[in-house]
Amino acid sequence: MMPFNELVLASHNAGKLKELQAMLGDAVRVRSVGEFSDIEPEETGLSFVENAILKARNAARLSGLPALADDSGLAVDALGGAPGIYSARYADGQGDAANNAKLLDALREVPVAERGAQFVCALALVRHADDPLPIICEGLWPGSILHAARGDQGFGYDPLFWVPERGCSSAELPAAEKNRISHRARAMAILKQRLGIA
C-alpha cells in the first residue's frame, strides 16, 4: 500500500519528470516542484545520494508534501567517472547540446573498447522536509559512449549512450522501452518494491 496519495517530484528537468511520471503511473497523484518554485536548489553534495536527499527535502519544504527526487548522471570510465554528479553542469550550465559536444571532444582519441560508461540514478523519497529516514534507491545502466549522436528520443546524454542489450542509442529507444530498462527504471523498480506498489 502506498503510504500517501500525493507526491511532489523534486525535479525541474522536463525529460526526467515525464519518465518518473510514466513509471509511477496512477499509483499516486503527482505534482511537480515547479508549481511551488522556479528556484532550483544548489546541488552541493558530493554524491548522487546526498544531492537527491537535498532536492527532496527542498521540495517537501516548499510543498508540504512527501517528495521524490532523482539525482542522476553519466559516469564515463575513461574520464575516471566524470562528469558524474556534475553531468548537468559539465559545460558550465550551457545545456544538453554543449554537454554532449564537450563529452565527444573529451573522448575524441579514446578507442571503442575503452568507451565504457554507465548512467547512474539515485532516488530519494522523504515523507516530510525533516524526515530522518529517507528511502534511497539506486540504479545503474551500463553501456558505452558513441562517436556521434544518434536518435532524437529522451533527453540529455541519451543520443551518445550506446545500449548494448538493444543495439541502439538510448535516444533511439521508444520511451516505454527506455522506461523499462534504464538506470531510472531500475531505481524505480526498487522503490516500488519498498513501497509495496510493485
Ligand SMILES: O=P(O)(O)OP(=O)(O)OP(=O)(O)OC[C@H]1O[C@@H](n2cnc3c(O)ncnc32)[C@H](O)[C@@H]1O
Ligand atoms: O536536478 P533536477 O532538477 O532533477 O534536473 P537536472 O537536469 O539538473 O538533473 P541532475 O542534477 O540529476 O543532473 C542529471 C544530468 O544527467 C543527465 N541524465 C540523467 N539521466 C539521464 C537520462 O536518462 N538520459 C540522458 N541524460 C540523463 C541529465 O541530462 C543531466 O545533465
Ligand SMILES: [Mg+2]
Ligand atoms: Mg540538477
